[in-house]
Amino acid sequence: MEATATRNSRKVLIGEVTSRSGDKTIKVTYFYKIPHPLYKKEIKRKTVVHAHDEKNECGLGDKVEIMETRPLSKLKRWRVTRVIEVAPKLGE
DSSP states (O other): OOTTOOOOOOOEEEEEEEEEEETTEEEEEEEEEEEOTTTOOEEEEEEEEEEEOTTOOOOTTOEEEEEEOSOOSSSEEEEEEEEEEOOOOTTO
């Protein structure tokens, strides 16, 4: 292998935190639209993934960027790279 070889780029998603499922774990919902196969109208779809939040910094409703990584547990295959937007807290 070459010394200057770089590893492949990993998938990056931007989604919303919908649940804090445990210590250092969050659920991120990723929304997207696809055209209907016959009628071509755009249909809303979503995917929910479990992500690793090392610093426990994410809260419900936050907009986060996650990156694909090696399996960290039974369900976790993503990790939080940055918090894009912090959701306002209730009562503020």
